[in-house]
Amino acid sequence: MKKLLATSALVLAGMTVSAAADVSACLITKTDTNPFFVKMREGATAKAEELGITLNSYAGKVDGDHETQVAAIETCIANGAKGILLTASDTSSIVPAVQQARDAGLLVIALDTPLEPIDSADMTFATDNFLAGELIGKWAAAALGAEAANAKIAMLDLAVSQPTVGVLRDQGFLKGFGIELGDPGKWGDETDPRIVGNDITAGNEEGGRRAMENLLAKDPMINVVYTINEPAAAGAYEALKAIGRENDVLIVSVDGGCPGVDNVKDGVIGATSQQYPLLMASKGIEAIAAWAKDGTKPQASDGKEFFDTGVSLVTDQPVDGVDSIDTAKGTELCWG
Numbered sequence: 001m002k003k004l005l006a007t008s009a010l011v012l013a014g015m016t017v018s019a020a021a022d023v024s025a026c027l028i029t030k031t032d033t034n035p036f037f038v039k040m041r042e043g044a045t046a047k048a049e050e051l052g053i054t055l056n057s058y059a060g061k062v063d064g065d066h067e068t069q070v071a072a073i074e075t076c077i078a079n080g081a082k083g084i085l086l087t088a089s090d091t092s093s094i095v096p097a098v099q100q101a102r103d104a105g106l107l108v109i110a111l112d113t114p115l116e117p118i119d120s121a122d123m124t125f126a127t128d129n130f131l132a133g134e135l136i137g138k139w140a141a142a143a144l145g146a147e148a149a150n151a152k153i154a155m156l157d158l159a160v161s162q163p164t165v166g167v168l169r170d171q172g173f174l175k176g177f178g179i180e181l182g183d184p185g186k187w188g189d190e191t192d193p194r195i196v197g198n199d200i201t202a203g204n205e206e207g208g209r210r211a212m213e214n215l216l217a218k219d220p221m222i223n224v225v226y227t228i229n230e231p232a233a234a235g236a237y238e239a240l241k242a243i244g245r246e247n248d249v250l251i252v253s254v255d256g257g258c259p260g261v262d263n264v265k266d267g268v269i270g271a272t273s274q275q276y277p278l279l280m281a282s283k284g285i286e287a288i289a290a291w292a293k294d295g296t297k298p299q300a301s302d303g304k305e306f307f308d309t310g311v312s313l314v315t316d317q318p319v320d321g322v323d324s325i326d327t328a329k330g331t332e333l334c335w336g
Contacts, residue, residue: 023292024054025285026076026084028069032059034203034231035257035336036277037087040111043278044085047285055285056081063203064159066090073097076106083107083288085281091163092116107291109284109298112277113165114306123287123298124306125280129168129254130175132273133226135313135322136252137176139271140224142319143250148178154215155187155198156208156227156236162186166228169254170198173226196222201232208235216243227253230260230272237268256314257336264314265327271315274330279309 027044029037041057048055056079058072066089074097076084083106088094091113098108098120110121118124141148155173158166170187174195182189188198196219201207208227216222216239225240227233233253240246246268253260256274263269287298301308313322314330325333 023052023289024056024079024081025288026072026079026081027055027057027281028072028076028084028086029057029059030063030065030069030087030089030203031061032057034063034229035259036112036229036255036275039257039335040087040277040281043281044285047282051285051289053285053289060089064089064161066093069094070097073101077101077104081106082292083109083284085109085111085284085288086121087111087113088115088163089159090161091165093161095120107288107297109287111280111284112275113163114168116164118164118305123300125284125287125298125309126165126306127254127273127275127280127311128304128308129165130172132254132275132311133169133172133174134176135172135273135311135324136226136254136271137173137178138322139176139313139315139319139324140173140226140250140252141177142322143270143317144224151177151194151224152219152222153177153195153224153226154212154222154236155195156201156211156215156225156232157187157198158203158228159200169228170226173252177224201228201235203229203232205231205235205238208232209239210235212236212239216240223249225249225251227251229253230255230257230263230269233260233269233272234263237263256312256330256334258331258334259336261314261327261330261334264316264330270317271313271324272330274312274314274325274333276309276333276335278335283307283309 060068110124199211254273290296313324
């Protein structure tokens with residue numbers, strides 16, 4: 001117990017929504033600073049208030065802080081929560097803690113990032129992350145036209161642990177661009193000479209800048225940059241700007257936050273795939289409420305292993321054969 005209390009003290013606890021509620025739920029995100037997770041917390045909080053559910057929010061100190069997430073799960077079990085909404089930093093190492101929660105009768109829903117294996121959680125509410133990557137890959141190839149055959153591509157990924165969300169987006173992009181995949185369950189084993197290399201960003205701007213600098217040192221003539229998310233894309237742009245190449249490199253990303261959509265509008269990012277974290281979280285709270293009421297579990301979308309919360313390509317440079325919305329519409333739907 002002393003160990004649990006000491007570890008739990010490291011967890012950043014959020015606001016209790018309704019102290020009088022009989023049903024409690026937990027939201028555990030990778031960090032509490034990324035706008036994506038901020039919006040996720042807003043969605044969960046609003047829906048919990050509406051349904052009279054006590055919500056406690058927790059987050060890792062940085063992306064990849066697996067230990068803090070495990071401590072948060074332990075705290076939620078000890079506090080008698082009915083369910084947990086989780087965006088896992090390490091999608092395989094978290095599984096034993098998730099199983100402990102499920103064995104204790106909690107409904108565990110993965111948000112955005114599927115666990116490994118995906119059925120380690122009761123359900124996943126997420127963007128189709130492979131499709132999100134595929135959309136920006138198809139767009140980039142079409143935007144380059146014949147020059148796609150001569151592309152020099154930098155792959156700015158998330159973490160060395162290769163969480164599922166990072167693998168799916170990376171592999172989707174490559175497939176969309178027309179590059180043959182190796183093992184689709186991991187990134188970095190492709191043999192296409194157009195790939196300059198992979199580096200990791202931790203999903204933040206500083207990481208994106210550093211990763212871009214590393215890959216530019218390998219090949220200064222990179223002309224296509226895939227990024228795991230928009231903060232990483234912003235960092236990559238700054239690295240390119242520092243060497244005067246910000247106007248002749250195509251950057252694509254995934255997220256659809258308001259700062260990212262603004263960067264598409266300003267030409268920093270060519271296109272981004274927009275996802276909807278508020279919807280993920282609000283649907284997750286509804287699922288916990290249903291579980292607490294009568295034991296009903298959420299169902300996956302038709303033909304998929306998860307509940308699909310949708311994705312849209314955002315760009316002001318549409319291409320034939322790839323459905324998209326412009327930045328005006330993307331701004332209406334953005335978050336953060």
